[in-house]
Amino acid sequence: MGGNSKFPVIAAVIVVAFILQIILVMADHHESPGIAAVEFSKAYFKLHEAMEKRLCREITEEGESDVVSDYLKRVADQAEYEGFDASWMKMSLSHIETKTQMVDDKVAEVRINCTRRRAVNPVFALVAKLFSLGETHDVEETLTLVKEDGLWKVCGEPFGLVGG
Numbered sequence: 475m476g477g478n479s480k481f482p483v484i485a486a487v488i489v490v491a492f493i494l495q496i497i498l499v500m501a502d503h504h505e506s507p508g509i510a511a512v513e514f515s516k517a518y519f520k521l522h523e524a525m526e527k528r529l530c531r532e533i534t535e536e537g538e539s540d541v542v543s544d545y546l547k548r549v550a551d552q553a554e555y556e557g558f559d560a561s562w563m564k565m566s567l568s569h570i571e572t573k574t575q576m577v578d579d580k581v582a583e584v585r586i587n588c589t590r591r592r593a594v595n596p597v598f599a600l601v602a603k604l605f606s607l608g609e610t611h612d613v614e615e616t617l618t619l620v621k622e623d624g625l626w627k628v629c630g631e632p633f634g635l636v637g638g
Contacts, residue, residue, distance in 0.1 A: 507582035507619045508572040510626035514617070518633055519565040519590055521546055525635075530620050530627040533635070545635050566593035567613070568603070580621040588613045 510528055517525035526534060526542045533541055550560035570588040577583060589610045593599035602608045618630040 505624070505626060506574070507576075507584050507626045508574045510619055511572060511584040511586055511617045511628065512567075512570055514628045514632065515570075515586055515588070515613075515615075516567055518635065519567055519613075520593065521549060521560070521564050528626075528628050530622055530629040532629050541635060561594055562592070564593045565590040565611075566599045582619045582626070584617045584619060586613065586615050586617060 514525055514528035517523075517528070523542055523546070529541070546560075549563050553560045553563045556562075567588045567590050570586065572587075573585040575583045575585075590613050591599065591602055591610050592608050593602075615633055617628050617632050619626045620629050621627075
């Protein structure tokens with residue numbers, strides 16, 4: 475039996491690589507206008523109420539109505555008018571590209587280009603993506619983001635959220 479076992483060396487390399495991966499993932503998870511724009515866009519097209527976390531006060535405190543609830547109601551009404559359940563209107567985003575232009579240290583404009591595809595449920599989205607089923611639609615939008623309370627938040631009229 476030889477005393478030169480490679481197992482401890484390989485195990486040490488795997489442990490160090492795992493720890494390094496965790497450190498790099500945590501370091502990459504910082505707040506930026508691009509990340510905020512993508513997070514908002516995904517929630518918007520998935521019809522998830524979490525989009526409200528990324529809306530600025532200008533939008534969320536506007537008027538007496540809840541902008542996100544009004545939008546989700548409009549989408550549900552449109553789906554019902556077309557003979558579908560509201561979940562039929564959910565879309566998933568892919569091939570997301572962003573370009574950020576800082577206006578000043580608290581305002582940024584993020585140009586987001588991506589494609590969206592119907593995503594009724596996760597299995598539907600996966601099968602559609604794997605077999606190139608269903609239509610894809612290009613999304614091009616410039617979002618204005620402001621820094622409020624240390625977080626980047628979307629302002630203006632993103633994707634026609636506020637409009638009718």
